[in-house]
Amino acid sequence: xxxxxxxxxxxxxxxxxxxxxxxxxxxxxxxxxxxxxxxxxxxxxxxxxxxxxxxxxxxxxxxxxxxxxxxxxxxxxxxxxxxxxxxxxxxxxxxxxxxxxxxxxxxxxxxxxxxxxxxxxxxxxxxxxxxxxxxxxxxxxxxxxxxxxxxxxxxxxxxxxxxxxxxxxxxxxxxxxxxxxxxxxxxxxxxxxxxxxxxxxxxxxxxxxxxxxxxxxxxxxxxxxxxxxxxxxxxxxxxxxxxxxxxxxxxxxxxxxxxxxxxxxxxxxxxxxxxxxx
Amino acid sequence: xxxxxxxxxxxxxxxxxxxxxxxxxxxxxxxxxxxxxxxxxxxxxxxxxxxxxxxxxxxxxxxxxxxxxxxxxxxxxxxxxxxxxxxxxxxxxxxxxxxxxxxxxxxxxxxxxxxxxxxxxxxxxxxxxxxxxxxxxxxxxxxxxxxxxxxxxxxxxxxxxxxxxxxxxxxxxxxxxxxxxxxxxxxxxxxxxxxxxxxxxxxxxxxxxxxxxxxxxxxxxxxxxxxxxxxxxxxxxxxxxxxxxxxxxxxxxxxxxxxxxxxxxxxxxxxxxxxxxxxxxxxxxxxxxxxxxxxxxxxxxxxxxxxxxxxxxxxxxx
Numbered sequence: 081x082x083x084x085x086x087x088x089x090x091x092x093x094x095x096x097x098x099x100x101x102x103x104x105x106x107x108x109x110x111x112x113x114x115x116x117x118x119x120x121x122x123x124x125x126x127x128x129x130x131x132x133x134x135x136x137x138x139x140x141x142x143x144x145x146x147x148x149x150x151x152x153x154x155x156x157x158x159x160x161x162x163x164x165x166x167x168x169x170x171x172x173x174x175x176x177x178x179x180x181x182x183x184x185x186x187x188x189x190x191x192x193x194x195x196x197x198x199x200x201x202x203x204x205x206x207x208x209x210x211x212x213x214x215x216x217x218x219x220x221x222x223x224x225x226x227x228x229x230x231x232x233x234x235x236x237x238x239x240x241x242x243x244x245x246x247x248x249x250x251x252x253x254x255x256x257x258x259x260x261x262x263x264x265x266x267x268x269x270x271x272x273x274x275x276x277x278x279x280x281x282x283x284x285x286x287x288x289x290x291x292x293x294x295x296x297x298x299x300x301x302x303x304x305x306x307x308x309x310x311x312x313x314x315x316x317x318x319x320x321x322x323x324x325x326x327x328x329x330x331x332x333x334x335x336x337x338x339x340x341x342x343x344x345x346x347x348x349x350x351x352x353x354x355x356x357x358x
Numbered sequence: 359x360x361x362x363x364x365x366x367x368x369x370x371x372x373x374x375x376x377x378x379x380x381x382x383x384x385x386x387x388x389x390x391x392x393x394x395x396x397x398x399x400x401x402x403x404x405x406x407x408x409x410x411x412x413x414x415x416x417x418x419x420x421x422x423x424x425x426x427x428x429x430x431x432x433x434x435x436x437x438x439x440x441x442x443x444x445x446x447x448x449x450x451x452x453x454x455x456x457x458x459x460x461x462x463x464x465x466x467x468x469x470x471x472x473x474x475x476x477x478x479x480x481x482x483x484x485x486x487x488x489x490x491x492x493x494x495x496x497x498x499x500x501x502x503x504x505x506x507x508x509x510x511x512x513x514x515x516x517x518x519x520x521x522x523x524x525x526x527x528x529x530x531x532x533x534x535x536x537x538x539x540x541x542x543x544x545x546x547x548x549x550x551x552x553x554x555x556x557x558x559x560x561x562x563x564x565x566x567x568x569x570x571x572x573x574x575x576x577x578x579x580x581x582x583x584x585x586x587x588x589x590x591x592x593x594x595x596x597x598x599x600x601x602x603x604x605x606x607x608x609x610x611x612x613x614x615x616x617x618x619x620x621x622x623x624x625x626x627x628x629x630x631x632x633x634x635x636x637x638x639x640x641x642x643x644x645x646x647x648x649x650x651x652x653x654x655x656x657x658x659x660x661x662x663x664x665x666x667x668x669x670x671x672x673x674x675x676x
Binding site for chain 1: 516517518519520522523524525526527528529531532533535536539540555556559560562563575576577578582583586587588589597600601602603607608611613659660663664666667668669670671672
C-alpha cells in the first residue's frame, strides 16, 4: 500500500501570525451583536452573547480537540489540477487560488497524527472556508491517506467534517470520491480499528451520504447542519416550510442518525471517553 | 430542427421505396442502398453536432427505454423481490433474481416508470431511504448465494423530501455504497439514462461500469449546478457543458469502462441495436469477472476506486 512516506509534509503553524487586514470585531449572525474577536476566540468561537456556534477553521479545530503540540501534519503536498477546465461565473482555478490564499491551505482538509490524553489517533479535519469544504479529488485523497496511515499505525481514525458535499467543479471525479473514501474506510474494518466521525457545521450531501455517515461512532457537534438534500431544494419539492430545527444535530439524534450531540466545549473530553475503549 | 426533419424525410423515402420494392417486384435495391448510405452519413454528422445539453435531453427523453425494458430483453425468468424489511417497498427500485445467459444474477435497477401514471408511482426514479435499504438487502442476498450483481442506473437523484431526511437517506446511500464495494461477488453497473449524483453512485460502485452512449452521469443536475454557481436555473445548458457529464468524458476519466452504442438518435429509436451491444458487453465482462477468485476480485475493485482522482504536486512556495 503506497503511503507516500517519501513526500514532504507541511507543518501547521500554531504560532499564528497576526492577521493583518482583518477587523477586530465580528458580527454574530444569530443575534446580530458585535463581538470582540479575541473574546470570541477565547470562548471557543461561541458567541458570548447568544451561544451561537461560529464554525471553526481546521487549525482552530485541531487546537481545541487534541493535546497541544501533539499534532504532526501529514497532509500531502497536492492540489487540484482543474481536471475539467471548469468555468462558471469564475474559473475554478481562480477559486482554488483565492481559497489557498485565504486559508493558507492546499485544499479543504488537514490530516495528521495526534494525541488526546496521550492516546494516539489519526485526525483529518475539513475547513469550510475552502470552497465550502467541498470534497474533490484532493480532499478524497487526503481522507484516504489518513485512513491508510491509521491502518498502518493501528491508530483510530477520526474525521471532523465541515463540508457542503462533493465539489461540483470537478464533476464526476468528485462524485466518485464518495466511493473512494467509502472503499478505503472498509480497511479500518479489516484491521478492527475504530472510525469516529464528528459531524460539524455543515455535514451535508456527498460527504454526509458517504464516509461521514459510516463512522462506527458518530458524534454531532451542537449547532451542526446534518442532511443530504438542501433545505431550499426540499421546500421547493414538497412545497411546504420545514421546521426550524430540521437537519440540526438534535434532529439527527432524534432520528437515530448519530450517537450523541456534544457541545463544543465538551467535544475533546467526549472523544477521549470514546477512544478509551479501543 | 430542420436537420432532424431532413433525416425523417430520408427515412420515410427509404421506407416507401422498400414498400414499392416489395409490392411491385421492382428492383430498387440500388436506390435504397444509396439513400441508406446518405442517411447514415447525415446521422453520423448530426451526432457529432450533439453537445452536452442535447445529450441531457436525450438521456431524459420520455420515450427512452426504462430499466424494465432492459430487464425483459436481457434476462429470463425475472423474479421480482419487494420491500426493505423495515419500512416499505420503494417502487423506484426494481430488484430481483433473474437468469442472464443461464447464470443466476441479482438485478437492482432504478425505474423512472415511463408514462405519467407509472412515473408518479415510481416517483420519477427518485429513490427514498427504503429504496437504498432494499438495494442493500438484495446485495446481501446476492452475496449469500454467489449471484453476480447487475445494477441499472436511471435516476435524476435521490428524493429530496422531508421523510427521506427523517429516515436518514444520506446514511442509507452511504451504506449502499459501502456494501457494494465490499460484496464478494462480481458486480456490473450500467448507466442507461440519468446517473444523477449520490442517488446514482449509491448503486454504481461496480467492478465494471458501462454507460449507454446518450446517457449522462453527473455530480449534480445541471439545473442544480446552475442554481448554485450561476445563481440562475436557466443556465442549465451552460452548466451541463461545464460539468462534462457525457459518456465520453466519463470514459476519459476512467470511471466508465465501455460506452454502449445506441445507433442514430438514441436508444428509443434503435432498441435492438442497443440491447444487443449491451448484451455482448455484459456477457464478455461477466465472463472475465467470473474467472477471478474472490481475493483478486476484491483487490482489483479496491484498487480501481483507490486511484480515482486528479491532482498535482504543489509547486508554489508556502
